[in-house]
Each structure stands twice: as C-alpha cells, then as structure tokens.
Amino acid sequence: MDRIRIRGGHPLNGTIPISGAKNAALPLMIASLLTDDILILDNVPRLADVALLQRILGNLGVDVMVPGRRAGGSEESPQTLQLSARAIVDTTAPYDLVSRMRASFWVIGPLLGRMGEARVSLPGGCAIGTRPVDLYIYALERLGAKIDIESGYVVASTKGGLRGAEIEFPKVSVGATHTALMAAVLAQGETVIRNAAREPEIGDVAQCLIKMGAHIEGVGTSTLTIRGVPRLTGARHAVLPDRIETGTYAMAVAMTGGDVLLEGARAELLQAAFEVLGQAGAEIIPANDGVRVRRNGAGILPVEVTTQPFPGFPTDLQAQLMALMTRADGTSVITETIFENRFMHVQELARFGARIQLDGERATIEGVAKLKGAPVMATDLRASVSLVIAGLAAEGETLVHRVYHLDRGFERLEQKLSRCGADIDRISG
Numbered sequence: 001m002d003r004i005r006i007r008g009g010h011p012l013n014g015t016i017p018i019s020g021a022k023n024a025a026l027p028l029m030i031a032s033l034l035t036d037d038i039l040i041l042d043n044v045p046r047l048a049d050v051a052l053l054q055r056i057l058g059n060l061g062v063d064v065m066v067p068g069r070r071a072g073g074s075e076e077s078p079q080t081l082q083l084s085a086r087a088i089v090d091t092t093a094p095y096d097l098v099s100r101m102r103a104s105f106w107v108i109g110p111l112l113g114r115m116g117e118a119r120v121s122l123p124g125g126c127a128i129g130t131r132p133v134d135l136y137i138y139a140l141e142r143l144g145a146k147i148d149i150e151s152g153y154v155v156a157s158t159k160g161g162l163r164g165a166e167i168e169f170p171k172v173s174v175g176a177t178h179t180a181l182m183a184a185v186l187a188q189g190e191t192v193i194r195n196a197a198r199e200p201e202i203g204d205v206a207q208c209l210i211k212m213g214a215h216i217e218g219v220g221t222s223t224l225t226i227r228g229v230p231r232l233t234g235a236r237h238a239v240l241p242d243r244i245e246t247g248t249y250a251m252a253v254a255m256t257g258g259d260v261l262l263e264g265a266r267a268e269l270l271q272a273a274f275e276v277l278g279q280a281g282a283e284i285i286p287a288n289d290g291v292r293v294r295r296n297g298a299g300i301l302p303v304e305v306t307t308q309p310f311p312g313f314p315t316d317l318q319a320q321l322m323a324l325m326t327r328a329d330g331t332s333v334i335t336e337t338i339f340e341n342r343f344m345h346v347q348e349l350a351r352f353g354a355r356i357q358l359d360g361e362r363a364t365i366e367g368v369a370k371l372k373g374a375p376v377m378a379t380d381l382r383a384s385v386s387l388v389i390a391g392l393a394a395e396g397e398t399l400v401h402r403v404y405h406l407d408r409g410f411e412r413l414e415q416k417l418s419r420c421g422a423d424i425d426r427i428s429g
C-alpha cells in the first residue's frame with residue numbers, strides 16, 4: 001500500500017492550482033442519468049471517487065468518454081468527461097461499489113425520475129458517523145415513490161411517475177437535497193424543497209440542470225422551487241473550484257508560513273473559513289486569478305470554531321483546522337455539530353505531540369511549541385490531509401499510511417505541495 005513521506009519544516013511558496021470540486025463533480029456526473037442526450041462536464045478532478053462513479057454509471061449503461069485522453073491531454077490539464085445515458089440497461093447500484101462512496105447512493109433520484117424504479121445499496125463513505133438515509137426516503141416518498149429496504153438495498157418504485165410535492169427537511173442534508181432536486185426535475189408538477197442545504201455544490205448542480213432545461217427557482221437559498229419537465233436535454237458545464245481543497249491548502253500555508261497563490265480559487269465559497277484563518281493570523285488576499293494566502297513571521301493565534309452547514313464553517317475543514325491549532329500560541333476550541341464521530345484524527349495528531357482533549361462534540365486544543373514527525377494512519381479523507389498538514393510543520397520525518405483515503409479527494413497532492421517547496425513524496429507499494 002502506498003504511503004506519503006514528509007520531512008517537515010519548509011515554508012510553502014508559489015502557486016497551487018485548485019481542481020474542480022469532488023462534491024460537485026460526483027452529483028453532476030449522476031445528473032447525466034436524467035437525459036438521453038450527452039452531458040459534457042469540464043474541470044472534472046482526477047480522483048479515485050470519480051473513477052469509482054464512472055464504474056457505477058457504466059454498470060447502469062452510461063457511456064463515459066474522456067475526449068482529452070484521445071487528444072493527448074496531459075495528466076495535469078483539467079479533465080473533460082462526456083457522459084451519455086442514452087440507454088439505461090440496469091437500475092441496480094450494487095453493494096460492492098456503493099458501499100465505498102456515499103455520493104453513489106444519489107443515483108436513486110435520477111433513476112426513479114427517469115426509469116420509475118431503482119434498487120440501490122445502502123451507502124458507505126467516510127466513517128465519520130452513522131449517516132442514515134431517512135431524509136432521502138422521506139423526500140422520495142413525498143414525491144410519490146414506494147420505498148422498501150430489502151437485504152441492504154433501498155428498493156424504490158413509482159406507479160405512473162413521480163409527482164411534485166412539498167418537502168420540508170427537518171434537518172439540513174446535502175445528499176438528501178441533491179436527491180430531492182434530481183428526482184423533482186422530471187416529476188409532474190411543482191415541488192418545493194424547504195430547509196434545503198445551501199452548499200455551493202448544490203447550486204452548481206442546479207445551474208447545470210437549468211442548462212439541461214430544468215425549471216428551478218431559489219438557487220443558493222434554502223427554498224428550492226422546481227417545476228417538473230417531461231424531458232431534459234444535453235448540456236456543457238464546468239465543475240466549480242473545490243472550496244475544501246482551497247481551504248486545506250490555505251491551512252497548510254498558515255501552518256508552515258509562506259506565500260501561495262491558490263489559483264482558480266473563489267474566496268466567496270469559503271468566507272467563514274477565511275475569516276477563521278484571518279483570526280488565526282494568516283493574510284487572505286483575493287486576486288484576479290484566485291486567492292493569495294500568506295503568513296510571514298507572525299505566530300498562529302488560537303480560535304473558537306463550530307462547524308455548521310453552509311455558509312458556516314464546513315465540517316470538511318474541521319480536521320485541517322485542528323491540525324493548524326496544534327501549533328497555536330494558546331488554547332483553541334473546535335465544536336463539531338454535523339457528524340457525531342468526526343474526530344478520528346485526534347489520536348493520530350497526538351502521535352506528533354499534539355495536546356487535544358475530547359469532550360463529546362467539543363475538542364480543546366492546547367497549542368504546542370513544536371510537533372515531531374511520526375508514523376500515522378489516515379482514517380478518512382479529510383482526517384488524512386490533516387496529518388499531512390501536521391507533517392509539513394513537524395520536525396523530522398512523517399509517514400502517512402493508508403493514503404487511498406487521500407486519493408479519494410485530493411488530486412496530485414504531493415506534486416502540488418512539493419512544487420511549493422514541501423519535502424513530500426509518495427512511496428509506492
């Protein structure tokens with residue numbers, strides 16, 4: 001199994017290109033199921049999750065082409081995918097694939113909308129909590145679907161197609177909002193989704209659906225109104241930049257010191273996180289071609305942060321912030337309100353000499369003067385990159401094991417960091 005080796009203590013200076021967002025690319029690829037025309041997606045990141053979803057969609061009958069590959073596009077240029085769901089040959093998404101990635105469960109919405117039936121394994125994904133699917137089932141039942149759970153599969157069907165409905169989520173859920181939205185665009189009549197998640201990736205999918213001919217109002221707000229249409233067409237859409245990757249590298253720069261342009265990043269997608277980084281002593285400078293992050297000389301200041309749905313501080317940056325706060329001049333408090341078990345990185349950060357106390361959903365981090373490199377184990381996607389951030393600032397060598405977690409969501413991580421001066425490489429095998 002691959003490992004990442006880091007020799008810490010080097011500031012980061014230079015440019016890091018920000019990739020397309022994983023959490024937008026996946027539902028956008030799934031939206032291809034809604035039309036028998038071709039959906040072209042630009043700026044798709046090269047990630048293990050994207051490759052896995054290509055397989056899942058391929059099993060359903062979606063033809064996924066990578067035109068750039070034929071034209072000799074380099075591994076570094078943004079990837080374009082051409083997806084054609086002209087003929088859906090299967091409506092089952094199997095356990096062995098869906099259990100590896102949460103977002104693959106979301107095929108249930110478009111399959112129901114277009115085919116009137118779906119049989120999708122209960123999902124997996126990062127082990128950060130129980131992650132139930134009751135809100136998805138509630139939304140699909142409101143739209144007229146009949147749902148049964150059989151042998152670990154959600155089996156959904158409609159008689160005469162989905163019908164528009166009022167859906168009021170009792171809790172904000174990104175995946176349930178994606179699913180309700182993608183199911184509603186082909187339903188008969190009007191659907192109103194209240195207490196919808198407002199994450200920018202949902203807005204990106206909605207914009208693409210509108211290009212495909214969907215009628216959606218309220219994009220970017222917590223109330224989405226959808227007027228169903230009988231058919232959607234093909235379209236071309238570029239995936240928005242990855243705000244979590246942006247925030248991750250911003251925290252890495254805040255940790256090591258230095259001056260980096262996050263090329264292509266959009267500051268308005270992560271204002272809450274940039275505010276926190278500002279409080280911590282980093283300078284965030286919006287630029288024409290991205291966002292510059294700088295920390296020269298000054299120490300890291302402690303912060304108090306609570307994770308919240310967008311536009312609040314994202315849970316997907318909680319582990320990275322915790323890594324940064326291990327080196328703060330004082331005590332920080334981080335409260336995780338989205339997932340009940342998203343502190344797996346705490347015991348690994350302790351291997352570097354970090355001092356962190358856990359009390360339920362609250363972590364108290366007492367900053368230390370230095371971290372020391374250590375062998376550590378990645379436990380989930382964002383937890384694993386927090387170990388990389390700690391390793392970049394630690395004295396001596398760090399070895400991060402189980403880097404397949406990182407490969408799910410960070411494109412060319414070692415190259416991006418080493419080009420800015422980090423001493424980091426991958427040991428294969």
Ligand SMILES: CC(=O)N[C@H]1[C@@H](OP(=O)(O)OP(=O)(O)OC[C@H]2O[C@@H](n3ccc(=O)[nH]c3=O)[C@H](O)[C@@H]2O)O[C@H](CO)[C@@H](O)[C@@H]1O
Pocket residue numbers: 023026102103129130131132133134135136137171172173174175176197309315316338339340
């Ligand atoms: C692929 C993708 O985009 N993943 C993101 C998505 O995950 P995901 O869509 O799984 O996260 P949700 O927004 O659904 O989860 C938020 C909370 O709602 C709960 N819940 C969710 C559904 C449900 O039916 N019942 C229920 O109780 C979850 O357990 C969690 O406590 O949003 C999370 C929150 O921003 C991010 O951390 C993930 O990176």
Ligand SMILES: C=C(OP(=O)(O)O)C(=O)O
Pocket residue numbers: 023101102103124125126127316381382409
């Ligand atoms: C938790 C994440 O992914 P998933 O929802 O696929 O587990 C993530 O992207 O941080």
